[in-house]
Amino acid sequence: MKSLAGFLLAGLVLSAVAFMLGSYQTDVYRKLLLWITLALGYNFLFGIAGQVAFSHFTFYGIGAYAMVILLFQVGLPLPLAIVAGIVVCVVLALVVAIPATRLEGFYLALATLAFAQLFIVVLNEGGSVTGGPGGLANYRLPDILGVRVTGPWYTVVIVFLLLGTLAVLWRLDRSWFGRACRAVRDDPQAAQAMGINIRTTRIVAYAVTSALAGVAGMVYAFVDNTVNPPIFGLENAFLLLFMVIVGGSGRPAGAIVGAILLYLLPFFLSPLIGHHHALVFGVVMVAVVLFQPKGLIGIWDGWMTRRRAA
Amino acid sequence: MNARGRQPGHGDKAVASTQARPLLVARGLAKQFGGLQAVADLDLDVHEGEILGVIGPNGAGKSTTFNMIAGALEPTQGTLVFDGEDLTGLPAHAMAGRGIMRTFQHNKPFASMTVRENVMVGMHRRLKGSLWRVLLAGAGVVRAEREAVRRADELVSFVGLGDWHDADVDTLSFGQGRLLEIARALAAEPRLILFDEPAAGLTPAECERLTDIIRQIARQGIAVLLIEHDMRFLMGLADRVVVLNFGRKIAQGTPAEIRADPAVVEAYLGNVGAMADA
Numbered sequence: 001m002k003s004l005a006g007f008l009l010a011g012l013v014l015s016a017v018a019f020m021l022g023s024y025q026t027d028v029y030r031k032l033l034l035w036i037t038l039a040l041g042y043n044f045l046f047g048i049a050g051q052v053a054f055s056h057f058t059f060y061g062i063g064a065y066a067m068v069i070l071l072f073q074v075g076l077p078l079p080l081a082i083v084a085g086i087v088v089c090v091v092l093a094l095v096v097a098i099p100a101t102r103l104e105g106f107y108l109a110l111a112t113l114a115f116a117q118l119f120i121v122v123l124n125e126g127g128s129v130t131g132g133p134g135g136l137a138n139y140r141l142p143d144i145l146g147v148r149v150t151g152p153w154y155t156v157v158i159v160f161l162l163l164g165t166l167a168v169l170w171r172l173d174r175s176w177f178g179r180a181c182r183a184v185r186d187d188p189q190a191a192q193a194m195g196i197n198i199r200t201t202r203i204v205a206y207a208v209t210s211a212l213a214g215v216a217g218m219v220y221a222f223v224d225n226t227v228n229p230p231i232f233g234l235e236n237a238f239l240l241l242f243m244v245i246v247g248g249s250g251r252p253a254g255a256i257v258g259a260i261l262l263y264l265l266p267f268f269l270s271p272l273i274g275h276h277h278a279l280v281f282g283v284v285m286v287a288v289v290l291f292q293p294k295g296l297i298g299i300w301d302g303w304m305t306r307r308r309a310a
Numbered sequence: 311m312n313a314r315g316r317q318p319g320h321g322d323k324a325v326a327s328t329q330a331r332p333l334l335v336a337r338g339l340a341k342q343f344g345g346l347q348a349v350a351d352l353d354l355d356v357h358e359g360e361i362l363g364v365i366g367p368n369g370a371g372k373s374t375t376f377n378m379i380a381g382a383l384e385p386t387q388g389t390l391v392f393d394g395e396d397l398t399g400l401p402a403h404a405m406a407g408r409g410i411m412r413t414f415q416h417n418k419p420f421a422s423m424t425v426r427e428n429v430m431v432g433m434h435r436r437l438k439g440s441l442w443r444v445l446l447a448g449a450g451v452v453r454a455e456r457e458a459v460r461r462a463d464e465l466v467s468f469v470g471l472g473d474w475h476d477a478d479v480d481t482l483s484f485g486q487g488r489l490l491e492i493a494r495a496l497a498a499e500p501r502l503i504l505f506d507e508p509a510a511g512l513t514p515a516e517c518e519r520l521t522d523i524i525r526q527i528a529r530q531g532i533a534v535l536l537i538e539h540d541m542r543f544l545m546g547l548a549d550r551v552v553v554l555n556f557g558r559k560i561a562q563g564t565p566a567e568i569r570a571d572p573a574v575v576e577a578y579l580g581n582v583g584a585m586a587d588a
Contacts, residue, residue, distance in 0.1 A: 168445060175444040175455070176430075176437035183420050183431045190418035193380065195406030195435040195498060204441070250422070 003170075011163050018155035026151070030158050030223050032263050034216055037162045039243045039259035040252055041212040044169050046241065047249035048178065049205035050185025052105055054237045055096060055112040058119045059210040061232030063089055063217025068136050068227055069129060078142050082218060089214030093207040101202035116237055123229040135228025154222065161219045165212050169252065172208070181205050182250075242281075246288050248295025257296050331394075333358050333533045334379070334410075334502055339388035341374050348374040349557045352388070356502060361524065361534040363548030363565075365541065367577060371557040372537045373506070379535070380412045380504055381405035393501065407435045411495035412504040417487035419479040419494075426475045428490055429462040432497030465493040469523060485516040492523060502533040509543040521547050545569070553577065 014033070021029055042056045066088045070081040100111040123130045130136070141149060149157065172178050180201045183191035188198050221227055239262060247258020262281070269277035292298055332355035339352040349371040356362050366372050377383040379390060381402035390398045392408060406412075411432070420428050430437075437458060443451050466475050469489040474482065482490060488508060495503050505524070509517050517540075524547060528534050538544040544551065545565040553561040553568060555577040561568055568574055 171445050171447055172441070175451070176434055176439075177441060177444060179423075179427060179431050180434060180438075182422055182427075183434075186420040186422050187418050189382075189402075190414065190420065191431070192402040193406055193412050193414070193418075194431050194494065195403050196431075197403045208441075 007163055007167060011159055014159040014162070015152075015156045018152040018159065021152075021155075026155060027223075028267070030155055032260065033155075033158045033162050034220055034223070035240075035243070035263045036256050036259045037158075037165045037216045038213060038240055039247070039255040040162075040165055040169055041209045041216070042240050043244045043247075043249065043252060043255035044173065044181075045205060045209040046244055047251065047255070048173060048185070049181040049202065049209075051101075051202065051206060052109040053100075053112040053206065054109060054234070054241070055115050056209065056213050057232060057237040057240055058112075058116040059089055059093065059213035060217040060220065061119060061123075061227070062092060063214030064221040064227045064232075065123070065130060065136070065217075066214070067218040067221040068139060071142065072136075072139050073129060078144065085218050086211055086215060089211045090207055093210035093214075094203065097203045097206040097210075101199055101206060113234075116234060120229050120233060123232070131228070133229060135226060135231075137226035137228075140225055141222040158219055158223075161216060165216065166252065168208075168212065173252070177201075177204070242285055246284065246295055248297030251295070251297045253300075254295045254297035261296070330357060332356060333393055334535075335389075335391040336379070337389050337391075339375065339378060339390065340386050341371075341378060341383060342386045347557050349378070349554075352554075352557075352559055354552060354559075356533045356535050358501070358533050359528050359531045361528045361536060361547055361549045363536045363538060363544040363551040364554060365538060365544055365551060366554035369556075370554040372554055374557075375554070376412075376504055376506055376535075376537050379405070380410065406498065409435075409498065409501040410504065411498045411500035411502070413488070413491040413495055413506060413508060415506040415508075415510055417484065417491055419482075419487055419490055421479060423479065424475070425466055425471060425477050425479060425482070425490060426459065426462045428479060429465055429493045429497045430458055432494035433458050433461070435498050462493075462497060465496050466490075468496070469493045470519060485512050488512060488516070488520070489523075492527075496527070500532060502535065503527060505534065505536045505538075507538055507540075508536065509538060509540045517543055 017029065018026070038056065038060060045051050045053060045056060063085055066085040067081060070076045070084050070088075071078065074081075076084060096112065096115050100108050100115075103111055123135070124133050126132060141154070143149075172181075180191065180196045183194060183196055184198050184201050191201075192198055224231075243258035243262045244255050245258070246262060247256065248254025265281065265284075266277050269280055273280070288295060294301070334354070334356040336352060336354040339349060339354065340347070341349045352371075352375060354362075354364075354375070364372055364375060374383060378385045381397075381400055381404060384399045388398070389396060392410065395408070397405060397408065397410075420431060423431070437454060439451075463475055466472065469492050471482075471486060471489055471493065474486065479487070479490065488511075492503075492508075508520055508524070512520060521543070524534060524536070528549075536544060536548060545568075548565055550562065551565055551568045552559055553571070553574050560573045560577060561571045563571070
């Protein structure tokens with residue numbers, strides 16, 4: 001009950017903010033919410049299930065492209081396009097996961113990197129279906145029951161996406177499944193001795209988080225109203241990884257902090273030091289990995305423990 | 311030995327249970343690694359509520375046997391029948407799923423979790439179900455989770471880690487870690503527990519406590535299979551003992567019979583002291 005009230009309050013506050021912003025701020029705000037959504041999902045995959053996969057952002061792209069193609073090339077109505085888009089993401093996730101989860105650590109990373117690269121190639125070479133290097137543009141969200149959802153109201157849709165994703169991951173994390181994922185990450189052999197099927201656990205964790213990224217991508221498709229290959233490149237896949245690591249991997253609160261910090265950092269730094277902000281970025285990254293492997297949330301935990309001890 | 315004192319009637323129960331159908335029946339179990347015959351033609355029965363000890367010199371095939379029953383190794387030959395079901399060659403998680411749990415000689419806790427959470431992982435086979443029901447947070451799922459926490463705390467107290475529910479596992483001593491291994495295995499409500507050298511690395515006081523816990527486990531009707539180096543510990547605890555040497559069973563019987571068996575004394579010739587001690 002308490003957590004439900006918390007969710008409702010967060011939904012109200014985050015939605016209210018949407019109605020106070022100008023158009024530039026709205027764009028920044030929407031993308032921030034989307035980054036947080038992605039970071040939460042990736043935190044489950046990387047931080048909790050322990051899978052070093054670089055395909056999370058790719059599924060964001062697959063969701064976005066699937067949405068646009070299904071709606072405007074195939075001509076499906078919106079509800080059907082949403083369902084079909086999720087199916088596409090889950091099927092592709094299984095295609096990657098079933099062979100890739102046999103692999104561990106380094107090799108899973110390589111396989112998913114290759115998949116991410118392959119996706120960009122397919123986008124560029126996809127002809128009229130994907131729009132090639134220029135991507136797809138000049139479309140807009142179909143009316144929902146005769147209503148055109150735009151402006152702050154579409155931002156509210158993104159707030160729902162964020163909270164929905166958070167709720168799904170929250171439930172999973174606090175269940176036998178979340179414990180199984182952590183157990184497989186901590187010690188696969190012991191996990192197996194507890195009756196946990198390692199492969200199934202890995203595949204399900206990968207498919208569920210990939211599908212969540214795909215849904216986020218579907219929502220994103222109508223944020224910029226254009227999808228093109230550079231948006232879904234590896235740079236953003238790595239940014240996502242950095243967000244989770246800097247925030248504190250394995251902790252949803254860490255993913256949120258990391259996403260907010262790393263997404264907003266350039267906005268504050270580039271007016272001051274121009275393009276050198278990438279340098280600050282790198283330094284922050286190295287510093288965190290060296291001195292604070294538990295991420296920024298680890299610093300907070302340290303404070304709390306000390307306060308309780310005092 | 312007698313000073314350790316067996317429970318009154320405990321031996322009687324073991325005799326009675328040997329007449330019932332064994333819970334685990336291994337027949338002709340064999341494992342070959344390349345040219346090495348690690349275990350050959352091994353027959354083994356374990357009954358409910360019985361403590362069966364397996365001993366043997368280094369390289370006798372104890373661990374290989376253990377790992378075949380736990381599902382960590384696939385037998386080259388032979389069958390493993392558990393409660394009437396043929397489980398030969400199933401993977402470890404399938405064995406655990408049927409109530410065959412194990413502990414590890416070198417403790418293997420889940421390092422990122424608290425003591426309570428570790429024990430709750432042990433409940434996997436009973437808690438797992440549909441992910442949709444988890445997402446919808448139905449009353450049944452919420453109740454099961456609350457019950458799991460309560461049961462975990464109970465088990466943590468049972469093994470004697472009462473004040474450590476919320477502790478990170480890296481704050482436990484080695485002996486406490488062993489107790490956690492046992493609580494985690496019990497959480498599955500197992501029908502058979504395999505102990506891999508449970509006394510290794512424990513202080514005498516901890517061994518005493520361990521003996522007590524294992525006896526209580528068997529008294530609940532759970533079958534116990536112990537692989538042990540420490541003869542004194544094993545002989546004081548087991549209802550029956552199986553002796554392996556060079557991958558073959560060379561003797562089986564009560565601890566008293568085993569101590570008197572010339573083949574066993576022969577196998578342990580370099581270790582007469584250990585036999586006399588036990």
